Amino acid sequence: MFGRMEIKSAIDSFAALSQETRLEAFRLLVHHEPEGLAAGEIARQLAVPHNTMSAHLAVLARAGWVSSRRQSRSIIYRADLAHMQDVLRFLVRDCCGGHPEICEPSLTLPGACSTINAERKTP
Known part of the structure; x- marks a missing residue:
């Protein structure tokens, strides 16, 4: 059985x-890995006011979904793919009759992002 703290963290x-906006922002950041995007660009692409987007990004950061770094006058956000893998592991830990290795292909999705992005750039 899962510990209370682990379940609370997952929740x-x-x-x-x-x-919706936070989910769209996270998906946009996954699409822009590993470079990330400036907060203003995320707001522009999602047509969300800058201050509203900042609040959404703060929620995602507190929950572990995104990380940020200052670059000149901008704050660059990136999807935290390790957190995404941890959440996926939490979901599939007891899958398949106690044989989580069967679900392992699902846990390698973040590594597949670079392959997918390379394919997109190939004409």
Whole structure:
């Protein structure tokens, strides 16, 4: 059985993504890995006011879905793919009659992102 704290952490992570703008922002950041995007560009692409987007990004950061770094006058956000893998592992840990290795291909999705992005760039 899962510990209370682990379940609470998972619930907090899911809650952060359970809002449309935050989910769209996370998906946009996954699409832009590994470079990330400036907060203003995320707001522009999602047609969300900058201050509203900042609040959404703060929720995602507290839940572990994104990380940020300052670059000159901008804050660059990136999807935290390790957190995404941890959440996926949490979901599939007891899958397939106690044989989680069967679900292992699902857990390698973040590594597949670079392959998919390379394919997109090939004409």
